[in-house]
Amino acid sequence: MARKTNLSGITYSKFKTNVLDLLKRYNFVKDFEIVDKNGKKEIKVLLKPVENPVNDIPEIKFFSKPSRPRYVSYKDLHVVAGWKWIWIISTNQWLMASHEAKAKKLGWELIAEIY
Numbered sequence: 489m490a491r492k493t494n495l496s497g498i499t500y501s502k503f504k505t506n507v508l509d510l511l512k513r514y515n516f517v518k519d520f521e522i523v524d525k526n527g528k529k530e531i532k533v534l535l536k537p538v539e540n541p542v543n544d545i546p547e548i549k550f551f552s553k554p555s556r557p558r559y560v561s562y563k564d565l566h567v568v569a570g571w572k573w574i575w576i577i578s579t580n581q582w583l584m585a586s587h588e589a590k591a592k593k594l595g596w597e598l599i600a601e602i603y
Contacts, residue, residue: 493535500529506583507576507599508533514574514585516546516602549601552578562595573603 498504500522508520508531519534551558565575565586575586578597589595 493537495533495535496523496530498531498533500531503583504531510574510576510583510585511602546573546602551598551600558598560595560598562590562593565590565595573601576600576602 505520505522508517511517512519515536517533518536521532521534523530523532560577565577576599577584577586577589577595578599579589579592579594580596581592581594583599584592584594
């Protein structure tokens, strides 16, 4: 909402890069890159330009926490046409969107909902 075009200084982790890869694939972020600063890896995220705040800024709802994971079956996953929102699911084949997990009949930990 502050109309920023990039985020930098995010501590690197494989989980974060996989989440960002998923967000990039579904057009929630424009791009991201891994930068090496003084021997430490950081992530720089390029955001999509905001033209209409109501439609362009997604809402994120986190479900699982380390102290309380939330598990779902592939039968409970919802698929929406148009890909206006996705659920991020952590499966034994790594992170994927809800429609991919439902097609492969995989369910496991529900990480977040982005709409």
